[in-house]
Amino acid sequence: MCPSHIAGIGGDNDRFIERTREPTAMTATAHDTYSSDRLRFAVMGAGSVGCYFGTLLARAGHQVTLIGRPAHVQAIQARGLRLQTATEDIHVPISASTDPAAITGADVVLLSVKSTDTESAARQIQPHLGAHTLVLTLQNGVDNDERVRSVLGPRQPVGAAVVYVATAMAGPGHVRHYGRGDLLLPPSPVSERLVRELAAAGIPAQVSSNVRGALWSKLVINCAYNALSAIVQKPYGWLVQQDGALQLIDNLVAECLAVAQAEGVEMADDIHAAVQGIAASMPGQLSSTAQDLARGHPSEIEHLNGHIVRRGAALSVATPVNQAMLVLVRMLETLRPEAASRP
Numbered sequence: 001m002c003p004s005h006i007a008g009i010g011g012d013n014d015r016f017i018e019r020t021r022e023p024t025a026m027t028a029t030a031h032d033t034y035s036s037d038r039l040r041f042a043v044m045g046a047g048s049v050g051c052y053f054g055t056l057l058a059r060a061g062h063q064v065t066l067i068g069r070p071a072h073v074q075a076i077q078a079r080g081l082r083l084q085t086a087t088e089d090i091h092v093p094i095s096a097s098t099d100p101a102a103i104t105g106a107d108v109v110l111l112s113v114k115s116t117d118t119e120s121a122a123r124q125i126q127p128h129l130g131a132h133t134l135v136l137t138l139q140n141g142v143d144n145d146e147r148v149r150s151v152l153g154p155r156q157p158v159g160a161a162v163v164y165v166a167t168a169m170a171g172p173g174h175v176r177h178y179g180r181g182d183l184l185l186p187p188s189p190v191s192e193r194l195v196r197e198l199a200a201a202g203i204p205a206q207v208s209s210n211v212r213g214a215l216w217s218k219l220v221i222n223c224a225y226n227a228l229s230a231i232v233q234k235p236y237g238w239l240v241q242q243d244g245a246l247q248l249i250d251n252l253v254a255e256c257l258a259v260a261q262a263e264g265v266e267m268a269d270d271i272h273a274a275v276q277g278i279a280a281s282m283p284g285q286l287s288s289t290a291q292d293l294a295r296g297h298p299s300e301i302e303h304l305n306g307h308i309v310r311r312g313a314a315l316s317v318a319t320p321v322n323q324a325m326l327v328l329v330r331m332l333e334t335l336r337p338e339a340a341s342r343p
């Protein structure tokens with residue numbers, strides 16, 4: 001389901017970008033310094049977020065390699081990546097591979113797997129990273145950068161970005177964009193340059209000294225709505241009209257804020273306004289957790305309400321309402337179609 005508030009779905013005005021460049025695999029170079037030309041990117045996890053940002057960067061002339069699953073890679077190799085937005089529908093030639101070794105030579109790796117796959121993705125790229133290569137997590141959840149660091153070690157540059165976008169894969173090699181598309185980046189030696197080059201590619205970005213607070217704000221929003229929307233398979237506008245739902249959401253938010261405070265997080269936004277704003281601005285939207293459950297995919301719940309419950313337990317903050325959401329979604333996950341068909 002698309003976030004109908006943000007933008008209409010792009011019309012089918014099939015506008016194709018000419019194949020001015022053949023897709024090229026990233027070439028192995030002595031990769032201990034940033035490229036003096038445009039930064040070279042790799043995307044680990046060519047799903048909707050990675051394909052969206054990767055496509056804009058490739059269109060702007062950056063060398064970009066997508067690492068993804070075979071069906072997406074085959075489609076991208078055959079036809080380029082199809083990006084459909086409210087205003088355009090384009091195919092962009094872009095290098096794609098199923099082999100993580102193809103990231104060799106990247107200055108920046110955009111890690112855009114789901115939070116459930118963070119460590120395994122980090123392990124797969126590790127042998128192919130340059131000493132200077134920045135691994136930037138483009139994920140929901142507040143500890144992906146730490147988890148990547150725990151695999152790659154303290155010497156590898158690693159940072160978390162906050163991703164404000166609404167995208168979905170519509171089919172192999174076909175990404176749909178529904179709204180926004182901006183990034184908040186952590187300070188790093190390459191961040192100012194990244195901001196400039198991202199802007200030139202049509203990706204608004206800012207450097208923030210409080211990415212953690214912004215990630216936590218997103219986490220609180222996710223904890224407020226995602227499980228609830230998943231459990232009843234209903235969009236946010238419907239949820240908030242149900243008797244008692246606003247109180248339940250308030251209770252979820254209060255627990256999250258108590259954990260955040262105990263963690264010493266400086267929240268980046270007026271969180272109550274942000275939580276209310278979601279139902280008002282995305283009334284027709286189902287949460288990503290609801291969509292994952294509906295498709296029989298594992299959800300990121302362990303990194304949303306699950307994170308609050310684990311950190312709450314460690315910090316002696318009670319989180320019974322988040323725990324209820326977590327346990328209910330876990331139960332629904334065990335009932336998902338493929339799980340049910342397993343012996």
Ligand SMILES: NC(=O)C1=CN([C@@H]2O[C@H](COP(=O)(O)OP(=O)(O)OC[C@H]3O[C@@H](n4cnc5c(N)ncnc54)[C@H](OP(=O)(O)O)[C@@H]3O)[C@@H](O)[C@H]2O)C=CC1
Nearest residue numbers: 045046047048049068069112113115117139140165166167
């Ligand atoms: N979509 C959105 O609008 C937004 C998403 N986010 C966050 O961004 C992150 C990415 O989300 P999204 O792009 O929607 O997720 P997707 O599931 O669309 O993309 C992740 C892709 O990575 C693939 N993948 C996982 N592990 C590997 C691997 N080792 N090698 C190759 N490919 C791999 C997955 O394949 P498979 O499914 O087969 O495992 C999947 O195709 C999430 O944390 C999400 O919460 C944040 C803001 C908005």
Ligand SMILES: CC(C)(CO)C(=O)C(=O)O
Nearest residue numbers: 222225285286287288289
């Ligand atoms: C902001 C929100 C709640 C929008 O659906 C989201 O991030 C999600 O579904 O995971």
